[in-house]
Amino acid sequence: MKRTMPRTTRPRKGAARGGKRAPQAARPPPPEPEPVTPDGPRYLYGIVRATAALELGRIGVGTVPTQVYALHESGLAALVSEAPGRVVDPTRAHLLGHQRVTEHLLREHTVLPAAFGTVLASEAQVRDLLRTAHDALAGVLEALEGKVEMGLKVLWHREHLVQRLLLEDAQLARRDDEPEAEHEQRLASAVEDRAGRDMRALLEGLRPRAVALREHPPVGERMLLNAAFLVERTGLESFEEKVRSLAARSDTYAFRFTGPWAPYSFVDVRLGPRDEDAVGT
Structure with a gap:
């Protein structure tokens, strides 16, 4: 015959002994990400060929994951987010953020990846890069297509x-x-x-x-x-x-x-x- 052990019941953690539950401190809400602003340094993840809008969500580099979005010029799209600073330290969180974005891009695109820690001064500078280096960037993407x-x-x-x-x-x-x-x-x-x-x-x-x-x-x-x-x-x-x-x-x-x-x-x-x-x- 299977033997069973008597089960005892203990007060739940945080409950008062008299049967009344002790009041619990309210948990602070998680920090809300700052809205994307048009000015300030931009962290660059890579460049793809695309004309349609690309929104990858809040998966980018930062203590709080940042919004990753595309800046388009003449058939090229640079994937960027607000940079946590002009210099981005290679912490585990930052490295994983960079990797998340490139892996996401790689599912559907040929990617010309930027090295970790690539920061440009502003959205305007990113667009200037896409315009002035367009032919070289497009040539590299053509060589990497499907690879x-x-x-x-x-x-x-x-x-x-x-x-x-x-x-x-x-x-x-x-x-x-x-x-x-x-x-x-x-x-x-x-x-x-x-x-x-x-x-x-x-x-x-x-x-x-x-x-x-x-x-x-x-x-x-x-x-x-x-x-x-x-x-x-x-x-x-x-x-x-x-x-x-x-x-x-x-x-x-x-x-x-x-x-x-x-x-x-x-x-x-x-x-x-x-x-x-x-x-x-």
Whole structure:
């Protein structure tokens, strides 16, 4: 027979012992966002090709998320919000706000992303940018049309590869007359050579499925590869399948595959009021 424990009832938190509920302090209402004003610095998230109105809502950078909206000029739209200041600190909240906007844009648009912290002096300066750099901006957007960025980081435990090589090649074992320092140097050279060849083979396997490839410096001792790929949206499934296939062949390396992202690695945008020559792919 199932046994049951007697259930006791305690006064609810905040209730008086005599059965009367104690009065509770009223919660302060959440701060209301300030209305958007036409003057003042504007935080720039990116540029897309659009003529219709774009309102992304209050998802932008700020202690209280700011209204993100578009400024249009000749078929281009700059997505902006009021900036919290001329300099925007890279706090977690600000970084997440910037990422929210670019991810939202990426769902339906090809995005020419602005670097985090890009602030222009006013709406007028944003419009001036769209007018004076129109051809350069439109050209970059044309080159990026239908493409997104995928990131791939490969990490390793060096000792795992050392053990793998020692099992595969008996010649790498220490010889009886070989000084320990010379053996360690010979083994280290073999490990570096093998890791380099493996990473080159990985990139060559993925290169045909990408429009472009950029390698960034590895971060930390464990990272061997830090690469970004520009991939057609229509080819994402094929690209992801190839990454999974290559990763499945190796238990020596750890793969970190991310995206899709706005193609930050494939544009060099230094946005200013008259910066036509500073925009390129």
